[in-house]
Amino acid sequence: MKFTSEVTEMGVTERGFELTVAAERVPGIIWAPEGAGGPRPLLLMGHGGSQHKRTEGILARARAMVRHHGYAVVAIDAPGHGDRVTREEGERARETRRAAAPGMTAERFREMAARNAKAIAEWKATLDAVQALDYVGTAPVGYWGVSMGTAIGVPFLAAEPRVKAAVLGLAGVHTEDFEKAARSISIPLIFMCQWNDEVAPRDASLALYDAFASQEKSMHVNPGGHLGIPAFEREQWEAFYVRHLGPAAR
Amino acid sequence: MKFTSEVTEMGVTERGFELTVAAERVPGIIWAPEGAGGPRPLLLMGHGGSQHKRTEGILARARAMVRHHGYAVVAIDAPGHGDRVTREEGERARETRRAAAPGMTAERFREMAARNAKAIAEWKATLDAVQALDYVGTAPVGYWGVSMGTAIGVPFLAAEPRVKAAVLGLAGVHTEDFEKAARSISIPLIFMCQWNDEVAPRDASLALYDAFASQEKSMHVNPGGHLGIPAFEREQWEAFYVRHLGPAAR
Numbered sequence: 166m167k168f169t170s171e172v173t174e175m176g177v178t179e180r181g182f183e184l185t186v187a188a189e190r191v192p193g194i195i196w197a198p199e200g201a202g203g204p205r206p207l208l209l210m211g212h213g214g215s216q217h218k219r220t221e222g223i224l225a226r227a228r229a230m231v232r233h234h235g236y237a238v239v240a241i242d243a244p245g246h247g248d249r250v251t252r253e254e255g256e257r258a259r260e261t262r263r264a265a266a267p268g269m270t271a272e273r274f275r276e277m278a279a280r281n282a283k284a285i286a287e288w289k290a291t292l293d294a295v296q297a298l299d300y301v302g303t304a305p306v307g308y309w310g311v312s313m314g315t316a317i318g319v320p321f322l323a324a325e326p327r328v329k330a331a332v333l334g335l336a337g338v339h340t341e342d343f344e345k346a347a348r349s350i351s352i353p354l355i356f357m358c359q360w361n362d363e364v365a366p367r368d369a370s371l372a373l374y375d376a377f378a379s380q381e382k383s384m385h386v387n388p389g390g391h392l393g394i395p396a397f398e399r400e401q402w403e404a405f406y407v408r409h410l411g412p413a414a415r
Numbered sequence: 416m417k418f419t420s421e422v423t424e425m426g427v428t429e430r431g432f433e434l435t436v437a438a439e440r441v442p443g444i445i446w447a448p449e450g451a452g453g454p455r456p457l458l459l460m461g462h463g464g465s466q467h468k469r470t471e472g473i474l475a476r477a478r479a480m481v482r483h484h485g486y487a488v489v490a491i492d493a494p495g496h497g498d499r500v501t502r503e504e505g506e507r508a509r510e511t512r513r514a515a516a517p518g519m520t521a522e523r524f525r526e527m528a529a530r531n532a533k534a535i536a537e538w539k540a541t542l543d544a545v546q547a548l549d550y551v552g553t554a555p556v557g558y559w560g561v562s563m564g565t566a567i568g569v570p571f572l573a574a575e576p577r578v579k580a581a582v583l584g585l586a587g588v589h590t591e592d593f594e595k596a597a598r599s600i601s602i603p604l605i606f607m608c609q610w611n612d613e614v615a616p617r618d619a620s621l622a623l624y625d626a627f628a629s630q631e632k633s634m635h636v637n638p639g640g641h642l643g644i645p646a647f648e649r650e651q652w653e654a655f656y657v658r659h660l661g662p663a664a665r
Binding site: 360374375380381382383384385386387388395397398400401404408 | 610624625630631632633634635636637638645647648650651654658
């Protein structure tokens, strides 16, 4: 784990880092309270498709979890996203997605499966690395990721027992493997569903909620499209994490 | 408005009262902070079928809103419920409901419409009476009611502009009039849905959520049956009311 930057703002220290996983450079950010020492709950945040580790929503939620609850928060660029591609490569990938026929092809599913396998290895390596930091340690771990953050998050959670609570959503059942992974997840969940989601079909989203084996799983449905999760949901996520992962020791 | 009892416990004063509406006695309870004076947000709480104004859940939520937020809370016995019937009459009514054929008959719908008309007049009279109290006044008003509290609440909210935010749920679309009333409601809502509700069918519940005209409407879905709303939802309701009705002045 190589640290590349450090800046402190309003009590939150943000450190850039790089990991090498399977010979590929994985850039990440870890946020923690200024001067933090000792173990504290950790939140992993997975960004959406065409976004990156420091997308506005992630930045706001990360800072809130640090300021309000003393957590550490980590985000990494997903394969083919953020600082792992040039601006031109990113533009080209977005163009390709826009130009693609609607619906999912067998080829697209294979690409997603390959991306997910890579992303899971990278999240596991990230978790290993940050748990070795004295201001993180092996305290409880949560995950937050909607849309692509759920496409990656579901197989990740199925494969990673260290994560004890998660916020997922804006995604539906799309393959048998994905549904099987969902059925193996039994940690407490909040599942976000946008009632007029133009990306994740409503029936597939309800089917994904249905599939989780968790005893505690709340689905929060709100009107509007894929990008329209209301701001007031954030405080409910915060309360959810604190209920399950505990507060940081002061 | 005739007060019939008063007791203070842990900072919460609970006063029993009676109103006469259309020549019928309507017993109620109002909870407020001990020694309260001056206007404060008011929450109306409607109980479920075969329950009463001081059902365990109502009592706990009422006390929490008073203690945590300085609100006033009022609950009344619905027509044919609580102290408006003898224990024998209540038992007989429950027996009749249990013995009834599953599904709704035209006669049952007519009975419900008559009960709702009565209940709406009683809620309006209650609101008039408690807003005349110096420790309530004309501050913002909210409503909470699931199951029968929604069967009554939807036509009540459609007819009562003083209510500015509501928690509803455990009920579905069942008549055209009911759906029309739902379509006319545009205040912020939380709508509770139990994923394995044995009383309110899932499709009818989703259709009712869909019908509300509110820009802000969150549906909270949880696994389990009609009586299984998780305890952690209460703090989300509290935050919702405070966001829309404001806190009480201290």
